[in-house]
Amino acid sequence: MAVAAVEVDDLTVEFARGRRREPFRALDALDLHVPAGRITCLLGPNGSGKTTLLNVLTGLLGATAGRASVLGLDPVGERRALLRRLALVPQETSVYPELTARENLAFHAGYYGVPPRDRARRIDDALELVQLTSRADDRAGTFSGGMQRRLALAKALMMEPELLLLDEPTLGVDVQSREAIWARIEDVADSGRAVLLTTNYMEEAQRLGDRITIIDRGATVVGGTLAELTAQVPEAPQRAEVPRVSLQDVFLHFTGRGLRD
Numbered sequence: 001m002a003v004a005a006v007e008v009d010d011l012t013v014e015f016a017r018g019r020r021r022e023p024f025r026a027l028d029a030l031d032l033h034v035p036a037g038r039i040t041c042l043l044g045p046n047g048s049g050k051t052t053l054l055n056v057l058t059g060l061l062g063a064t065a066g067r068a069s070v071l072g073l074d075p076v077g078e079r080r081a082l083l084r085r086l087a088l089v090p091q092e093t094s095v096y097p098e099l100t101a102r103e104n105l106a107f108h109a110g111y112y113g114v115p116p117r118d119r120a121r122r123i124d125d126a127l128e129l130v131q132l133t134s135r136a137d138d139r140a141g142t143f144s145g146g147m148q149r150r151l152a153l154a155k156a157l158m159m160e161p162e163l164l165l166l167d168e169p170t171l172g173v174d175v176q177s178r179e180a181i182w183a184r185i186e187d188v189a190d191s192g193r194a195v196l197l198t199t200n201y202m203e204e205a206q207r208l209g210d211r212i213t214i215i216d217r218g219a220t221v222v223g224g225t226l227a228e229l230t231a232q233v234p235e236a237p238q239r240a241e242v243p244r245v246s247l248q249d250v251f252l253h254f255t256g257r258g259l260r261d
């Protein structure tokens with residue numbers, strides 16, 4: 001088995017909820033293994049604990065019980081060291097609207113300690129990777145949703161992280177931006193680094209996931225390759241001929257793969 005970037009065993013996180021502060025288990029003895037050089041997709045219904053798990057992995061939240069090891073480090077106790085080695089693309093917009101794309105990246109590079117001599121090259125490379133070079137000096141607040149997601153991804157790529165965490169990376173973006181984001185995520189895994197992403201899009205998990213883990217009510221229900229997972233479920237009777245050309249193929253055929261913005 002490849003070296004684990006994330007090893008989570010029996011992880012439980014409890015919150016106090018409601019007026020009576022009743023304990024609520026957002027994560028309930030969850031297990032997860034994320035290998036290097038692979039994309040692991042985490043699927044789960046709303047409220048199943050995906051974001052809570054990412055908060056534990058980045059040291060924002062401590063475990064009530066169980067254990068999480070990230071790149072061999074304790075996420076809470078060794079957070080500073082960990083944040084230099086992993087990058088998170090959060091679900092919410094994480095770019096400063098008043099700053100240009102380049103300024104956003106420069107600020108991030110300074111904050112996270114990218115060596116000054118490397119900064120200009122890394123910023124240029126990251127802008128190129130997400131196809132924002134021509135808009136580098138425009139304010140991020142003027143960007144479309146897809147461009148803002150690509151800029152958020154550029155911030156993460158610029159850190160050259162050993163582990164890339166993404167919370168619903170393509171939520172609400174068009175097919176062209178989504179394809180561009182998918183390609184960059186695949187590059188990260190191809191270069192031997194680990195990727196863990198949450199998604200509610202089955203298509204995204206099918207396309208990207210070398211491994212897919214499904215969680216529900218804070219616990220892991222099943223995990224494996226797509227083939228391993230589908231082999232465990234009886235085939236549904238076909239209601240109609242499944243078209244060999246998907247709607248996405250049609251959309252890309254007529255609109256092309258070029259990014260719009």
Ligand SMILES: Nc1ncnc2c1ncn2[C@@H]1O[C@H](COP(=O)(O)OP(=O)(O)OP(=O)(O)O)[C@@H](O)[C@H]1O
Pocket residue numbers: 015016017024025026044045046047048049050051052053
């Ligand atoms: N700080 C908190 N205090 C109390 N309850 C919380 C807190 N944070 C999360 N929860 C609860 O924990 C559960 C898991 O939430 P979480 O955001 O991790 O789910 P999710 O799988 O990311 O959902 P979504 O797909 O909607 O983003 C939810 O029931 C949520 O209301």
